[in-house]
Amino acid sequence: MKEIQVSGQKDTRSGFGDGIYELGKKNPNVVALTADLAGSMKLNAFIKDFPDRFIQCGIAEANMIGIAAGLTIGGKIPFTTTFANFSTGRVYDQIRQSVAYSGKNVKICASHAGLTLGEDGATHQILEDIGMMKMLPGMTVIVPCDYNQTKAATIAIAELNGPVYLRFGRPVWPIFTAADQKFEIGKAQVFSEGTDVSIFACGHMVWKAIEAGIILEEKGLSVEVINIHTIKPLDEEAILKSIRKTKCAVTVEEHNIIGGLGDAVAQVAAKHFPVPFEYIGTKDTFGESGKPLELLKKYGLDTPDIVAAAEKVIKRK
Numbered sequence: 001m002k003e004i005q006v007s008g009q010k011d012t013r014s015g016f017g018d019g020i021y022e023l024g025k026k027n028p029n030v031v032a033l034t035a036d037l038a039g040s041m042k043l044n045a046f047i048k049d050f051p052d053r054f055i056q057c058g059i060a061e062a063n064m065i066g067i068a069a070g071l072t073i074g075g076k077i078p079f080t081t082t083f084a085n086f087s088t089g090r091v092y093d094q095i096r097q098s099v100a101y102s103g104k105n106v107k108i109c110a111s112h113a114g115l116t117l118g119e120d121g122a123t124h125q126i127l128e129d130i131g132m133m134k135m136l137p138g139m140t141v142i143v144p145c146d147y148n149q150t151k152a153a154t155i156a157i158a159e160l161n162g163p164v165y166l167r168f169g170r171p172v173w174p175i176f177t178a179a180d181q182k183f184e185i186g187k188a189q190v191f192s193e194g195t196d197v198s199i200f201a202c203g204h205m206v207w208k209a210i211e212a213g214i215i216l217e218e219k220g221l222s223v224e225v226i227n228i229h230t231i232k233p234l235d236e237e238a239i240l241k242s243i244r245k246t247k248c249a250v251t252v253e254e255h256n257i258i259g260g261l262g263d264a265v266a267q268v269a270a271k272h273f274p275v276p277f278e279y280i281g282t283k284d285t286f287g288e289s290g291k292p293l294e295l296l297k298k299y300g301l302d303t304p305d306i307v308a309a310a311e312k313v314i315k316r317k
Helices: 012-026 044-049 061-073 084-088 092-100 129-134 147-157 205-218 236-246 261-272 292-298 303-315
Strands: 008-011 030-034 054-056 077-083 107-111 140-142 164-167 172-175 189-192 197-201 223-227 230-232 249-256 277-282
Touching (some): 008 147, 012 030, 012 044, 012 107, 030 061, 061 077, 061 092, 077 084, 129 140, 129 164, 129 230, 129 249, 129 261, 147 172, 197 205, 197 236, 197 261, 205 303, 223 236, 236 261, 249 261, 249 303, 261 277, 277 303
Parallel strands (some): 030 054, 077 107, 107 164, 140 164, 197 223, 197 249, 249 277
Antiparallel strands (some): 008 172, 140 230
């Protein structure tokens, strides 16, 4: 894992902004909508060059979802944009009834997810959205790990016919995936192969999992780190291949351990190959205002927490 190179640092929401701008140049059917957050969602370049394909809905998220659903009937590919809390919690009824139920080709793009939103605090730090969205029939759920992967995922979802929830974040974060990658929806990304423990992570926590893996390898352990960037459809084959080798697993997510990545991975194991699990994520709680890295530490989502969970689960084999 020491071979994994950090090429820079940038927020994942900028990956979305650059991705949708590239789409705008290639696909005239791509339309961007926002609920009064064009700047925060990094839409400025798109708006400048494609003003006729931008809709400012104002602080009316439910209306935005309804407009997006309607646009699909005319063959458009709408990308709705706002913070993750407003993209899901505020408009769940509209998403369920107007998008998911009829399989509309709407891309729900959500920034400022999880604890790393930071200072805006608990009202904005949604920690339940992955669970809410993955339960909707037909909804694809994607949580990329860095700027490059978020850009690639944004481009990829335009080719998928159907509703998608794309979750990303606010803070500047290490860039460690390839700039020229082709994003494969539903295909897990293996960062390292190992035989002692499997660590499955998504979003910002993939980098933390890699940091933990390096520490564990220095302690003489063989660690498999896998990026489950697509929560749904889940790459069950990759999960089972890994846990059949390691016989134990740790899941790591910037989300409540109830209903998120951990539940999804554990369900696969329970059905096909039960092994000991440890879960890193928030523990049935809301967040609070603070610096992103300090919040990860306080809520048990930091690198040492992953190391401790891996060592604990190995002993349970």
